[in-house]
Amino acid sequence: MRALVYDNYCVNDDYASVLQIKDIPEPAPKPNEVVFRVRAAALNYDDIWGMRGVPLKVPLPHISGSDAAGDVIAIGDDVTGIKIGDRIVSHGNMSCRLCKNCTSGREFDCKKRKVWGFETGPLWGGYCEVTHLPEVNAVKIPDGVSYEEAAACSMTLMTAWHMLVGRAQIKPGQLVLVMGGGSGMGIFGIQIAKMYGCTVIATASGDKLEKCLQLGADYAVDHRKEDWHKQVFAISKEFAKTKDGIPGIDVIFEHIGGLHWNKELTLLKYGATLVTTGATTGYDVITDLRHIFFKGTNILGSTLATKSELEDALYWVSKGKIRPVIDSVYTIDNAAEAHTKMLRGNLFGKIIMKP
Numbered sequence: 004m005r006a007l008v009y010d011n012y013c014v015n016d017d018y019a020s021v022l023q024i025k026d027i028p029e030p031a032p033k034p035n036e037v038v039f040r041v042r043a044a045a046l047n048y049d050d051i052w053g054m055r056g057v058p059l060k061v062p063l064p065h066i067s068g069s070d071a072a073g074d075v076i077a078i079g080d081d082v083t084g085i086k087i088g089d090r091i092v093s094h095g096n097m098s099c100r101l102c103k104n105c106t107s108g109r110e111f112d113c114k115k116r117k118v119w120g121f122e123t124g125p126l127w128g129g130y131c132e133v134t135h136l137p138e139v140n141a142v143k144i145p146d147g148v149s150y151e152e153a154a155a156c157s158m159t160l161m162t163a164w165h166m167l168v169g170r171a172q173i174k175p176g177q178l179v180l181v182m183g184g185g186s187g188m189g190i191f192g193i194q195i196a197k198m199y200g201c202t203v204i205a206t207a208s209g210d211k212l213e214k215c216l217q218l219g220a221d222y223a224v225d226h227r228k229e230d231w232h233k234q235v236f237a238i239s240k241e242f243a244k245t246k247d248g249i250p251g252i253d254v255i256f257e258h259i260g261g262l263h264w265n266k267e268l269t270l271l272k273y274g275a276t277l278v279t280t281g282a283t284t285g286y287d288v289i290t291d292l293r294h295i296f297f298k299g300t301n302i303l304g305s306t307l308a309t310k311s312e313l314e315d316a317l318y319w320v321s322k323g324k325i326r327p328v329i330d331s332v333y334t335i336d337n338a339a340e341a342h343t344k345m346l347r348g349n350l351f352g353k354i355i356m357k358p
């Protein structure tokens with residue numbers, strides 16, 4: 004079968020210098036595994052970290068791809084819940100299922116956790132014609148959801164779902180601030196918060212504001228402007244007039260970090276919540292602690308999600324309440340171009356790659 008493989012890490016993000024199409028044997032299922040023909044896979048930033056070999060030396064030779072969807076073509080002897088012909092998508096959080104974290108519903112905190120297609124290998128990921136997963140990491144794709152949509156959802160949708168539903172426990176009527184609403188995470192953050200009956204302010208760069216509104220955000224603010232937080236607070240004041248008169252934000256969906264962090268803290272109401280899963284513009288932030296202890300602020304960390312959260316979120320995709328956004332579709336033959344596009348960040352939605 005054809006697979007997108009690299010044998011060495013790249014320098015200066017020259018992906019074309021390391022990516023090759025190779026012919027390798029199709030995998031056979033281990034007793035607990037399903038083997039599936041990949042129909043669509045979605046790019047994630049961990050593909051780039053993998054090729055760089057930084058911050059982690061991934062196993063070589065390597066096949067990337069953590070979000071893959073396709074048709075099951077073989078199953079191991081111990082597989083009971085999935086049959087040949089089922090449409091599945093990967094739940095890329097591969098945990099031991101035995102440790103205390105796993106058995107208390109925190110599989111994302113498993114010390115043995117590996118992200119499939121990033122930390123796994125050699126030659127074990129989604130950018131190939133046929134791949135394999137433990138049954139427990141395969142989620143059935145609901146009817147009405149395409150392979151491309153399922154792949155575009157998996158990692159990003161479940162991460163956003165766990166932040167807002169699992170951790171922040173959003174409620175109808177709350178005012179939610181989605182930072183980076185034009186990003187892969189933000190696209191789902193906006194839609195999840197709207198589905199839960201919240202009012203949503205999204206921040207984005209100027210060229211993505213209109214798209215945030217089309218996804219359902221009630222307001223969109225350009226976070227590249229120095230005083231973006233003042234605009235958000237003014238919106239919250241207006242919103243409060245129609246509710247309880249208390250300005251400020253109930254829940255902030257944060258994955259940016261950097262210079263925005265302390266401004267975000269000033270926007271929270273007393274007893275409000277900030278949930279964070281990333282730091283794309285910097286992790287070494289300044290925090291005015293008065294915003295935390297005076298106001299009884301909840302700062303919640305979040306990473307990935309449980310398999311059942313992915314299943315819950317996909318149900319709402321099948322009902323049309325959450326819509327994955329696909330920026331573009333490539334084949335593995337043009338993978339270097341696809342990854343360069345992701346690196347440059349000039350995209351709205353997920354990049355899909357097909358074998």
Ligand SMILES: [Zn+2]
Pocket residue numbers: 098099100101102103104105106110113114115116
């Ligand atoms: Zn575990």
